Amino acid sequence: MLANLIRATWWRFMATAITSTLFGLASVALVALINEIINSSPEARAEQFTYFAVLAVSGVILQLCSKIFAEQLTEQSQATVRSQVAEHVVNAEFNDVEAQGAGKIKSCLTEHSLRVSEFFQRLPGILTNAMIVLGSFAYMAWLDWRVFIFAVLTLIVGSVGYSLANSTAFKKVTEAAKIQDSLYDQFDSIYDGAKELKLHKSKRRIFVDHVIGDTISLLRARRVQGATIYHYAASWGGFSIFAFIGGALYFLSGQASDTTKVMSGFALLFLYMLTPLEVMLAAIPKAAAAKASANTISEMTAKMSLISQQSTTELTEFECIELKALSHGYYHEQSDEVFALTPINLTLNRGEIIYLVGGNGSGKTTFAKLLCGLYPAKEGDLYVDGQLITAAKLDSYRQLFSAVFSDFHLFDRLLDCQDKVLQDKGNDLIKKLNLHHKVAIKDGAFTTQKLSQGQRKRLALVVTYLEDRPFYVFDEWAADQDPVFKDVFYTELLPALSARGKTVFVITHDDKYFHLADRLLRMENGQLTEGKSGLAQKMAI
Numbered sequence: 001m002l003a004n005l006i007r008a009t010w011w012r013f014m015a016t017a018i019t020s021t022l023f024g025l026a027s028v029a030l031v032a033l034i035n036e037i038i039n040s041s042p043e044a045r046a047e048q049f050t051y052f053a054v055l056a057v058s059g060v061i062l063q064l065c066s067k068i069f070a071e072q073l074t075e076q077s078q079a080t081v082r083s084q085v086a087e088h089v090v091n092a093e094f095n096d097v098e099a100q101g102a103g104k105i106k107s108c109l110t111e112h113s114l115r116v117s118e119f120f121q122r123l124p125g126i127l128t129n130a131m132i133v134l135g136s137f138a139y140m141a142w143l144d145w146r147v148f149i150f151a152v153l154t155l156i157v158g159s160v161g162y163s164l165a166n167s168t169a170f171k172k173v174t175e176a177a178k179i180q181d182s183l184y185d186q187f188d189s190i191y192d193g194a195k196e197l198k199l200h201k202s203k204r205r206i207f208v209d210h211v212i213g214d215t216i217s218l219l220r221a222r223r224v225q226g227a228t229i230y231h232y233a234a235s236w237g238g239f240s241i242f243a244f245i246g247g248a249l250y251f252l253s254g255q256a257s258d259t260t261k262v263m264s265g266f267a268l269l270f271l272y273m274l275t276p277l278e279v280m281l282a283a284i285p286k287a288a289a290a291k292a293s294a295n296t297i298s299e300m301t302a303k304m305s306l307i308s309q310q311s312t313t314e315l316t317e318f319e320c321i322e323l324k325a326l327s328h329g330y331y332h333e334q335s336d337e338v339f340a341l342t343p344i345n346l347t348l349n350r351g352e353i354i355y356l357v358g359g360n361g362s363g364k365t366t367f368a369k370l371l372c373g374l375y376p377a378k379e380g381d382l383y384v385d386g387q388l389i390t391a392a393k394l395d396s397y398r399q400l401f402s403a404v405f406s407d408f409h410l411f412d413r414l415l416d417c418q419d420k421v422l423q424d425k426g427n428d429l430i431k432k433l434n435l436h437h438k439v440a441i442k443d444g445a446f447t448t449q450k451l452s453q454g455q456r457k458r459l460a461l462v463v464t465y466l467e468d469r470p471f472y473v474f475d476e477w478a479a480d481q482d483p484v485f486k487d488v489f490y491t492e493l494l495p496a497l498s499a500r501g502k503t504v505f506v507i508t509h510d511d512k513y514f515h516l517a518d519r520l521l522r523m524e525n526g527q528l529t530e531g532k533s534g535l536a537q538k539m540a541i
C-alpha cells in the first residue's frame, strides 16, 4: 500500500525526499563550518563566511521547498488513498462489500487514510533529521575515527532495543486499528439508534458506558500501550546517546595531544544532534501507526474482488431467464450456522408479474439479490435466452435490473441523467405519484430529501422508472404506503409495467393482492415452491 502510494505520488515524494535530505546535509555542513570558523585563522575566515552565507541561504530555501512539497504530498496522498479505496469499494462485488461492513469501509476512508498521510507529513522531518544525524557522524569520523567507531557501536546497541520493542508495539498498534473499525460501526448506531436511545434512559447509559465507552477505552489502552513501548525504546535510545557523549568526552579529555578543535566540534555536534534524534525517535510510533493503517486498508481491499470488466456488450433485453439449480448461502461465524437456499430451478419470462411471498427470514431478499446477480451463485447456473451467464458476464447481466430493496438508498441526484427530456419525464412521474408539492428534479438532482419513508420510496420508484430496465424488483415496496397508494401500486402501476413488456418481481406480504400476480412463488426456510396464483386460479374456473 505505502509502496503503491509512493508510486502514485512519486514526483512530489522525490521532491520532498531530495529537498529534505539536502536541507539536512546543509544544516550539518553549517555546524561543521561553524566549528571550522571558530578554530581557523583570521585570514581563512573571510572565505569561510562566504561559504556560510551560501549554505545558510540554500538551507532556508531548501527547508521552505521541503515543507511546501510535504504539504502537497500529505494532501495528495490522503486524496489518493481515499479515492483509491472509494473506487475499489464501488467497483467491488456486492457480497464482498457486504461482508466487510460499513464500519470498516468508513474507518478506512477516514481515520486510516489520515494516518497513512501522516507518514508523508512526517517524511521531511524524518529525512532531514536522519541526514543531520548521519552527517554529524560523518563529521565525527573526520574529526576522530576512534570516537566515530564508538558512536557506531552506540547506535547498534540503541537500535537493538528498538527492534526488540518494535514487534510487541506494532502488535498493539495493529490491534488498535482493528478496534477502531468496530468503533465506526458503533458511531453509526449513535445516529441510527438515536430515537431508541432517547426513549430509554438505562439503555442510553449502557450504550454510552459499556458499548461505545468500552470500545473507546480499549482503543485508547491499546494505543497507549503501543506508544509506551515505543517511548521506553526511545528512552533507551536517549540513554545510549548520553552514554556515548559521556564516553567520548572522557576519552578525549584523557588525550595528551591538543584536542580543542575535536572537543568543540563534538560539543557542537552533540548539542545539534539531540533534537533531531528525539524527533526521529518520536516519528517511529507515527510511522508504525501509518503502516498498521496501510495494512488494514490493503487487507480490506484485497478481500473485495473487483467486478469483472471482461464483457463489453451489456444485456438490454431478454425473453426468458432460466435458473438451473441456483443457490446462495451465508455462513454465520458466531453461531457456526449456515443459511442456504435449496438449489432453485425456475424460468422467468418477459412481461410476467411474479409475487414472492414467505415468512420473515425465509430467504426472499437473498433470492432477489441472487436473481439480480448481486450475489454470485454458490452453485448452479444462470441463462438468459439460452446463453450461460458466466462470472465475466455477471455485471452485464445486472444491467437488466432496476430494483428498490427494502433497505434502498436514495442518492441526492439522478447520477446518469442530465438529459432535459428525462428530467421532465421524472417530474411528470413525481406528479403522478403525488409528490410534486414536496420535491422536484432540478439540474439532475432532487430539490430535497427531507421526506417521509413512504415518500422516499415513491421517489425511489421514480428513479427505477427513469432507468427503464426490462426487469423490475420491488422488495416489500408497498409496506410503507397508505392503503390508497398501495392499491394504485398493485392494480395500476405493476400491470402498466407488465403491459410495457417489463418483468416485475415483487416481494410482498399483501395477501389482498395475491390474485393479481401471474405467478405466485413461496419461500419457506430457503426452499422455493411455486403455487397457483389467484389469476391462474380464476382463469382455470
Ligand SMILES: Nc1ncnc2c1ncn2[C@@H]1O[C@H](COP(=O)(O)OP(=O)(O)OP(=O)(O)O)[C@@H](O)[C@H]1O
Pocket (backbone or CB within 6 Å): 098, 330, 331, 339, 358, 359, 360, 361, 362, 363, 364, 365, 366, 367
Ligand atoms: N448479509 C447477510 N449475511 C449473513 N446472513 C444473512 C445476510 N442477509 C440475510 N442473512 C440471513 O439469511 C436469512 C434470510 O434472510 P433474508 O433477508 O433473505 O430473509 P427475508 O425472507 O427477506 O426476510 P424478511 O421478510 O424479514 O425481509 C436470515 O436468516 C438472515 O439471517
